[in-house]
Amino acid sequence: MSKYYLFQDVKNCIGCHSCEVACKSNKDLPLGPKVCQIVTIGPRMVDNVPKAAYIFMPCFHCEDPWCVAACPTGAMQKRAKDGIVFVDHDLCVGCKTCMSACPWGAPQWNPEIGKVVKCDYCKDRVDEGLKPACATVCTTHCLHFGKTDEIQPIRRERYARAMASLE
Amino acid sequence: MEKGTCPVANNVRALSAILAEGRIPVARCRQWAKDILRLMTDLGSGRGGPEHFHAMQALAKRLQFEGENEDCAALGKKLISELQTHREVFLSHLETRNCPLGDCIELSPAPCQMACPSGIDVSGYVTLIGQGRDDDAIALIRKDNPFPWVCGLVCTHPCEFMCVRGRIDKPIAIKDLKGFAAERAMSGGKYANPQKAPDNGRKVCIIGAGPAGLTAAYYLALDGYRVTVLESLPMAGGMMMVGIPRYRLPREVIDREVAMIEDLGVTFRYNTRFGKDVTLDQLKQEGFEAFFVAIGAQASFKMRVPGEDDFPQVIDAIEFLKKVALGEHHMPGKRVAVIGGGNVAMDAARTCIRLGCEEATIVYRRSRADMPANPEEIEQAEEEAIRFDFLTVPIEIEGSDGKVSGLRCLRTELGPEDESGRRRPVPVEGSDFSIDVDAVIPAIGQAVDKSGFAPLTDLGWSRRNTITVNQASMETSVEGLFAAGDVVSGPATVVEAIGGGKRAAEAIDRYLKGIPQPKMPPVPVRRQRLGSLEVPATTKMMLNRPRMQMLGNDRRRVTFQQVELGLSEKRAREEARRCLRCDVCVRCGKCVDICRNKMGVDALQMGYLAFDEPGHTDFRVAAERCILCGACAANCPTGAMKMEDRDNERVLTLCGTILNHLELEYCRSCGAPLGPARYHDFIRKRTEETGFVTGDGKLCIACARKTTARAHGEVVTPTPPV
Numbered sequence: 091m092s093k094y095y096l097f098q099d100v101k102n103c104i105g106c107h108s109c110e111v112a113c114k115s116n117k118d119l120p121l122g123p124k125v126c127q128i129v130t131i132g133p134r135m136v137d138n139v140p141k142a143a144y145i146f147m148p149c150f151h152c153e154d155p156w157c158v159a160a161c162p163t164g165a166m167q168k169r170a171k172d173g174i175v176f177v178d179h180d181l182c183v184g185c186k187t188c189m190s191a192c193p194w195g196a197p198q199w200n201p202e203i204g205k206v207v208k209c210d211y212c213k214d215r216v217d218e219g220l221k222p223a224c225a226t227v228c229t230t231h232c233l234h235f236g237k238t239d240e241i242q243p244i245r246r247e248r249y250a251r252a253m254a255s256l257e
Numbered sequence: 258m259e260k261g262t263c264p265v266a267n268n269v270r271a272l273s274a275i276l277a278e279g280r281i282p283v284a285r286c287r288q289w290a291k292d293i294l295r296l297m298t299d300l301g302s303g304r305g306g307p308e309h310f311h312a313m314q315a316l317a318k319r320l321q322f323e324g325e326n327e328d329c330a331a332l333g334k335k336l337i338s339e340l341q342t343h344r345e346v347f348l349s350h351l352e353t354r355n356c357p358l359g360d361c362i363e364l365s366p367a368p369c370q371m372a373c374p375s376g377i378d379v380s381g382y383v384t385l386i387g388q389g390r391d392d393d394a395i396a397l398i399r400k401d402n403p404f405p406w407v408c409g410l411v412c413t414h415p416c417e418f419m420c421v422r423g424r425i426d427k428p429i430a431i432k433d434l435k436g437f438a439a440e441r442a443m444s445g446g447k448y449a450n451p452q453k454a455p456d457n458g459r460k461v462c463i464i465g466a467g468p469a470g471l472t473a474a475y476y477l478a479l480d481g482y483r484v485t486v487l488e489s490l491p492m493a494g495g496m497m498m499v500g501i502p503r504y505r506l507p508r509e510v511i512d513r514e515v516a517m518i519e520d521l522g523v524t525f526r527y528n529t530r531f532g533k534d535v536t537l538d539q540l541k542q543e544g545f546e547a548f549f550v551a552i553g554a555q556a557s558f559k560m561r562v563p564g565e566d567d568f569p570q571v572i573d574a575i576e577f578l579k580k581v582a583l584g585e586h587h588m589p590g591k592r593v594a595v596i597g598g599g600n601v602a603m604d605a606a607r608t609c610i611r612l613g614c615e616e617a618t619i620v621y622r623r624s625r626a627d628m629p630a631n632p633e634e635i636e637q638a639e640e641e642a643i644r645f646d647f648l649t650v651p652i653e654i655e656g657s658d659g660k661v662s663g664l665r666c667l668r669t670e671l672g673p674e675d676e677s678g679r680r681r682p683v684p685v686e687g688s689d690f691s692i693d694v695d696a697v698i699p700a701i702g703q704a705v706d707k708s709g710f711a712p713l714t715d716l717g718w719s720r721r722n723t724i725t726v727n728q729a730s731m732e733t734s735v736e737g738l739f740a741a742g743d744v745v746s747g748p749a750t751v752v753e754a755i756g757g758g759k760r761a762a763e764a765i766d767r768y769l770k771g772i773p774q775p776k777m778p779p780v781p782v783r784r785q786r787l788g789s790l791e792v793p794a795t796t797k798m799m800l801n802r803p804r805m806q807m808l809g810n811d812r813r814r815v816t817f818q819q820v821e822l823g824l825s826e827k828r829a830r831e832e833a834r835r836c837l838r839c840d841v842c843v844r845c846g847k848c849v850d851i852c853r854n855k856m857g858v859d860a861l862q863m864g865y866l867a868f869d870e871p872g873h874t875d876f877r878v879a880a881e882r883c884i885l886c887g888a889c890a891a892n893c894p895t896g897a898m899k900m901e902d903r904d905n906e907r908v909l910t911l912c913g914t915i916l917n918h919l920e921l922e923y924c925r926s927c928g929a930p931l932g933p934a935r936y937h938d939f940i941r942k943r944t945e946e947t948g949f950v951t952g953d954g955k956l957c958i959a960c961a962r963k964t965t966a967r968a969h970g971e972v973v974t975p976t977p978p979v
Contacts, residue, residue, distance in 0.1 A: 100969075129966035145966035159944045163855045183851045184891035187940050190932065195961035204891035 092173030094211055095238045096225065098146035101248070102232035105130060105144035109224035109233060116215075116223035117207060123198035125149075125209045126224050146233065148224070149196035149209035151175045157208075160191035165206075169213065176210035179203070211235070263360035264343035265301045265350050268336070272297065275332065286329040289316050293336060300347065301361035303354040303783070310347055314340055345777055354783040359843065362894045366781065367839035369416035369431060374756035375402040375472075376781030379416055379431055380840040382438070387790040387833030391438040392447035397784055398435060399451070402755050403475040403518060404468060404497075406443065406510050409436025410821065411501055413631055413750045421839050424864075424871040427802040429836050430824070437829040443513055450517055454481035459769055462487065462545040464531045467495020468751045469742025470551035471518055472758030473765070478521035480766050485545070486523060489530040496553055496743070497751060499579040500601070502608050503817040504808075532709020547737050547765045550724065551758060552709075554743040558702040560596060564654030565699075570661040571654055574605040574700030581608055588612045590696025594664045596620050596651055597700035598628035601748075603635065605698045606643045611817055618644040618692060620651060622669050622682040637820060641813055646692070650684055654697055663691040703748040713738075723747050730764040730774035731757060739765055783840065789913025792834045794876035797914045800835050803828035837865075838912035842897035844868075848889035848911075856888055858939075860917070879916035884939045885909055885932065902930050924957035926964070931957060 105128055113119075113126045125148070132142035151168075155175050158166045165181035166188050168174070177188070177197070182205040188197045189206060197208040212222035220226070225235040234242060272294045281287045293316045299305045300313075317340060320333025340347060350356060350364060359365035369379040377398055385394035398405040412432050420428030442448040461477050463470045466488035474484045492498055494511040519525070529535055531552070540548070557573035565571055570590055577589065578601070593614050595606040598621035609617040619638070621628060624647050628635060639645075646666070653665040667689050669682035705722050717725040717734035724740040726733050731741045741757025743749055760779055767774055806822040813820060824832070846866045853859040860883035864872025885907045890900040900909045907930070908918040919933035931937070956964065 127962060129963055131967055145969050147962050147966050154947050156944045156947050159947045160940050162857055162943070181855075183855045183888040185856055185886035185888040186932075187886060187936075187943070189958055190937065191940050191944050192958070193961060194965045195956075195958035198958070 092151040092169075092175070092211070093237055094151075094172065094174070094216070095234075095236060095241050096146075096148055096211065096222065097234045097236075097241055097244075099232040099234065099244050100143055100145060102230045103128070103144040103146065104230055105142070106229050108227045108229055109146065112223040112227040113209075116212060119200060119207060120202045123200050123207050125198055125207055146224075147194070147196075148211075149175060150194060151209075151211070156191040156193065157188035157197055160187040162187060166197075172216075174211050174213050174216075175208070176213060177206050177208055179205050182206055263356055263358045264339065264346050265297065265356065266358075266360040268339055269294065269297050269301055269361075272336075281329060281332065283325040283329060286320060286324050286326075286332075289320050290329075290332060292316055293320075300350050301356070302363040303786070305351045307351065309351060310340070310344075345775060349777070349780050352782065353780045355780050357780050362843055362845070364783070365843040365895075366783065368419040368421060369429075369839065370781045370783075372415045372419040373401075373781065374415065374750070374753040375759060376756065376779070377401045377416075378782065378784040378840075380836060380838055381783075381785045381787055383429060383431065383434060383833050383836045384787045384790060384838070386434050386438050387830060387836070389830065391441040392445065392449070394435075394438040395442040395448055396451065398438075400784055401759065401782070402752070403472055404514050404751070404755060405435050406439035406514055407468070407497055407506060408752055408755070409433070409439045410510060410819075411497075411506050412752050415752075421837050421844065421865060422835055425837075425874045430802055430805075430832050433803070433805060433821075433824050434829055434832055436821075437824045437826075440823060441826075448513075448517065450521055451479060453479050453521055456483065457481040459483065460485065460543070460545045461547045461549065461765060461769075462540050462543075463549045463551065465495060465551040465553060465742070465744075466490075466493040466515075466525060467551055467553050467742060467754060468497055469553075469744075469754035469758035469761070470495070470549065471515060472755045473549050473551065473741070473762040474523045475518045475521065476759055476762035477765060478518070478523050480762075482766075482769075484523045486525050487529045487531055487535065488525060488527050491527045493525060493527075495551075496555075499582040500575065500604070501751075502578065502581070502604050502611075504607070504611065504813070504820050505604070507819055530709060532712070537713065547739065547769055549758075549761050549765060550710075550733070550738065550740040550744055551742040551754070551761075552705070552744050553754075554703040554705045554723075554748045556704045556706040557699065558704060560651060560699050560701060562651055562653050564656065564661075568654065568656050568659060568661045568697075570656075570696040572696070572698055574601045574698050575703060577605055577698055578608060581612070586612060588614055589698065590614065590661070590694065592616045592618075592694045593696045593698060594618050594620050594651075594692055594694045595698045595700055597702070598623065598630060599700065599702075600630045600634055601703075602700035603630045603638050603643075605700050607638055607641055609698070610641050610643065610814055613815075616644060618646055618694070620646045620649050620664070620666065620692070622648065622650040623679065624648060624671065627679050637807075640807075640810060648682065650682060651697075652689065655691065661695050661697060662693070664694050664697055665689060665691050703743070705744050705747075721747055727774070729760075729776060729778050730767070731761040732764060732768075732774065737768065739768075789838050789841065789910070790834050790836075791910065791913045791915060793915045794880060797835065797876050800831050802835070803832055838897070841895055842912050843895055845894060847892050847894065848898050851888050851892055852883075856886065858882055858884055858886070860884075861889065876911075876914055876916055879909065883909060883917040884936045885917055885919055886936060886939075907933055922955060924960055925955045926960040927957060929957040929959070931955065 107128050127147045129145045129147050130142055133140040158168055163181045163183055165178045184204045197206045200207045221235045225233040281290050293313050296309050296313045300309050317333050317336035321330050324330040355366040356364035367380045382394040382397045395405050414432040416431050417428040422429050460483045463474050463486045466486045474486050478484050493515045497511050557575050593609045595602050606617040606619050648669045649666045650669050651664050651666050655663040655665055667684040669684050671680035672683040675681040715735050719725050724733055724745050726740050726745050731739045733740050739761045741761040742754035803824050808820045844866045849861045849863055852861045860879045862875045862878040864874045887900040890898045897912050906918045907921050909916045921930045924931055
């Protein structure tokens with residue numbers, strides 16, 4: 091895994107898709123590719139109330155990525171200093187093997203340039219000390235970006251509170 | 258190909274760079290610049306319309322005069338000056354949809370079209386013939402050449418020398434296909450003239466009814482002019498009629514194509530020689546406003562050897578062929594020597610055989626390889642048992658009592674190269690010998706007979722005694738007088754004369770309408786963008802250039818029957834399928850580079866793409882190795898390489914050649930096509946080391962994401978124990 095972690099607090103996400111818009115705008119993408127995507131699960135009736143979950147799907151920046159192994163041209167790479175997996179457009183020829191190899195559907199096709207695009211945690215922004223575009227615009231602040239060792243124990247605390255409320 | 262030479266491509270590159278570097282920060286100005294870039298890109302890719310140029314000019318002006326700051330104004334000024342300086346090039350891209358330098362890659366023209374002196378859209382008509390649309394093919398050819406049938410029989414086909422298919426095996430039989438389609442269209446009654454413009458009442462006079470004159474007459478008549486053609490002979494056709502023998506070009510062919518031109522309202526005045534029967538001033542008084550001189554090169558060069566003028570049996574080839582064409586079928590002698598190695602010499606010798614001469618010998622001072630005649634003609638002459646005396650130069654015509662008895666010759670050796678790039682023949686001292694002949698036909702070259710033009714003192718002549726013209730507009734030094742064909746080029750080919758005639762017609766139209774003449778030579782026009790004929794790779798490789806059916810040799814020795822019997826329909830349609838469509842595929846080699854050097858698959862064996870050193874080509878290799886990843890298609894700049902899914906298969910084609918097709922696998926969740934098993938095997942092998950993936954990997958990316966998201970979504974905070 092990369093040095094960074096992009097955590098979505100699913101409970102707080104309202105599915106506004108701001109993250110998707112900011113991402114596409116930052117990467118100047120046409121219709122089609124969704125480098126990050128909010129996938130809606132549901133709605134489903136829970137205790138007679140319709141409920142839906144909005145799952146944020148970026149790239150997971152695997153420790154040992156299939157896409158990098160699959161890429162025949164060396165365009166798909168894992169950055170040594172922080173483990174961010176990214177695609178070098180100068181080397182990408184558009185064979186789409188990374189797209190087929192990824193079990194999570196992270197690499198996307200940009201028909202305008204005939205090359206693959208994927209989430210790279212906005213590495214240019216990260217290098218400047220900024221957060222990725224998606225995390226910057228999140229209206230409910232449910233997207234948290236940081237180093238793996240700095241992540242807030244949100245879920246753990248929430249569970250603890252729920253346990254405590256029983257008493 | 259030299260990069261950065263076409264002003265259109267240059268400006269597209271420069272403007273893209275300026276915009277990419279963010280040098281126009283004001284949004285309004287940036288939008289104007291972006292619009293100009295879009296228009297210019299359209300223009301450089303053949304999608305531009307007639308208003309594109311003016312729209313670019315208007316936007317550039319706004320940039321200059323309404324721009325927010327100096328940078329905008331400077332860019333506007335620069336663009337206006339670029340558009341002005343290269344106006345002709347920009348407009349030519351719009352009109353011809355060809356970029357002669359190939360710098361605008363989508364407008365890179367096919368080599369065959371660029372090689373054709375009359376600029377025919379060869380790939381277009383070859384494809385139409387492949388589709389069985391012979392009459393459409395003829396209509397397409399006649400946009401650039403009103404004599405598809407004549408050219409289909411006698412053209413020297415420079416296109417075939419440039420044909421890219423020749424680097425794989427043999428060039429496409431372009432000439433024969435044209436002849437095939439013309440004959441079919443004519444006999445089917447579908448050889449039609451295009452719509453003529455309304456009569457504009459203005460009169461143009463054409464001097465000479467040869468290929469150049471008739472071509473100009475055709476295009477001027479179509480433009481609505483009243484055209485009159487003067488001809489010294491009693492029939493039209495010029496050298497096509499009296500120079501080319503009937504066994505190569507039947508009279509009916511010329512007559513039918515000339516009739517099409519007559520049908521447009523062109524008037525002919527036969528038996529009328531300019532300068533003798535009628536003068537320029539008389540013609541001007543008749544109301545002719547422009548004149549086109551296309552009198553050809555009808556005079557013969559002299560050999561300048563003793564005895565040349567002493568015997569009636571010494572008859573120059575032009576005169577001889579003309580007499581035979583006009584019906585004088587007399588044998589010049591039993592044993593004839595024809596001097597020269599060009600097409601006229603071949604024609605004269607082969608005509609002698611048909612007239613009953615026992616022996617015809619071609620005497621040529623250089624070697625066989627140096628002969629300027631067409632290879633087909635030399636071959637056919639050899640089949641007809643013409644004798645050849647190479648490296649031989651005549652020095653005297655011998656005879657007595659007004660009768661030729663022999664030709665005294667010297668042997669030659671080839672010395673150093675002369676200015677024509679051929680080795681100069683040097684006579685060998687003391688090698689003289691005699692050939693027993695009773696007639697001699699010199700065919701050593703022609704010159705212009707300028708006798709009728711003596712009163713035109715202002716007319717400029719070159720040192721070679723041809724009329725000097727501006728090559729772009731065919732204007733002579735006399736106002737309103739244009740010239741083209743052999744009278745300008747010296748003796749050349751039918752198709753060159755046709756090209757000149759077409760250029761002159763355009764120039765005469767401009768002259769009479771008061772439009773300035775172009776400065777650059779005309780660029781051939783891409784007439785149509787046609788889809789490719791679909792051919793399996795094996796067929797593409799296996800098809801051979803058809804061998805022309807020939808008249809039997811016995812017949813050839815006694816009649817003037819046409820020697821080349823034409824292609825059968827089946828062979829013609831098949832031949833069209835061999836075409837590589839170089840109007841679409843520009844042979845940049847990107848696909849091969851990516852497949853071999855980037856992907857490591859090496860499925861594209863296309864050695865013909867290398868111009869200088871063509872390697873081995875075999876389209877069938879793709880079916881064995883190609884994984885159908887589509888990288889070649891994704892990077893093809895012109896869309897020649899295409900990958901599509903149809904009928905349960907993923908198919909890769911290059912200009913219609915089916916390189917590979919494999920059965921598709923589908924997403925097990927939504928049924929979307931994923932790719933063939935070979936593609937997935939390729940990926941599996943590469944990712945084996947990475948680790949085990951749950952599932953079978955048969956999910957499309959959308960479903961893969963959804964499935965993962967669902968797995969995450971199901972992780973709800975566990976309900977605490979009650």
